[in-house]
Amino acid sequence: MSEDEEISTQNDREDLIIPAVLDPENKDYILCIKHDTKTGYRMAMPLSPEGHDWIEEFKLLQPLNLPDIEKPLGKTGKKNGSLSCTNKATGWLKRHNYGFTPHDLRHACNHRGHRAGLNVDALAQSLGHSFKVNITTYRDSKSEKVKLQDLKLSISKEQNKRSEIEFLKEENQALKSQLEAAQKEIELLKTKIQLNETYQQSKNKK
Numbered sequence: 584m585s586e587d588e589e590i591s592t593q594n595d596r597e598d599l600i601i602p603a604v605l606d607p608e609n610k611d612y613i614l615c616i617k618h619d620t621k622t623g624y625r626m627a628m629p630l631s632p633e634g635h636d637w638i639e640e641f642k643l644l645q646p647l648n649l650p651d652i653e654k655p656l657g658k659t660g661k662k663n664g665s666l667s668c669t670n671k672a673t674g675w676l677k678r679h680n681y682g683f684t685p686h687d688l689r690h691a692c693n694h695r696g697h698r699a700g701l702n703v704d705a706l707a708q709s710l711g712h713s714f715k716v717n718i719t720t721y722r723d724s725k726s727e728k729v730k731l732q733d734l735k736l737s738i739s740k741e742q743n744k745r746s747e748i749e750f751l752k753e754e755n756q757a758l759k760s761q762l763e764a765a766q767k768e769i770e771l772l773k774t775k776i777q778l779n780e781t782y783q784q785s786k787n788k789k
Contacts, residue, residue, distance in 0.1 A: 601626070605644060612638060620656070621666070622711025630695045693717065694729060698736060 593601045593615035602609040611628055618624040631637040638644060655668035665673075672685045683691075689710060696706040707717035 605646070612644075616711070620711070625709055625711045627709040630692055630699065630701075632695060633699075694733075698733060 601613055614627050616625050657667050659667055704714050707714045
């Protein structure tokens with residue numbers, strides 16, 4: 584595959600064609616992560632917090648201007664050391680006092696997916712790890728603050744669900760009453776029509 588083809592198409596195997604993220608045809612912003620990463624080939628989609636669109640807020644749909652890193656996917660130090668690009672990114676975030684590492688973003692994405700009620704298995708596949716890791720290791724990485732927020736969010740969603748059910752019940756009852764009233768009115772009109780027809784027939788016989 585040529586360099587131009589690599590940029591324009593992320594996946595063209597079998598019957599699956601996924602355009603590049605910057606391609607207008609890629610409306611869901613699907614990103615294909617290559618095989619040579621730690622967690623292997625996978626497909627992922629952006630998960631913005633509720634009420635936000637990070638694609639727009641952070642102007643992500645533009646050509647990347649990455650620093651020149653020699654062998655960005657090469658391992659540093661030991662055989663199982665981290666990637667050169669990961670070290671560079673970690674150092675940059677630390678120097679700018681962001682308070683988190685690139686790997687923390689994976690945990691945040693996973694937590695956000697759970698909050699949104701996404702399928703756990705699909706979420707695990709998008710992150711390149713197993714279902715078990717998704718519901719154990721990643722779940723245990725939550726801070727107490729996040730766990731409390733999730734609990735409150737879950738309760739709020741349940742209350743909203745119950746409120747919506749009650750509203751639908753009331754609306755259904757109101758519609759049922761309107762239907763019964765309409766049926767009675769129809770029966771009354773039928774009776775009036777029959778009486779009028781009987782009157783006309785008796786009048787014509789005279």
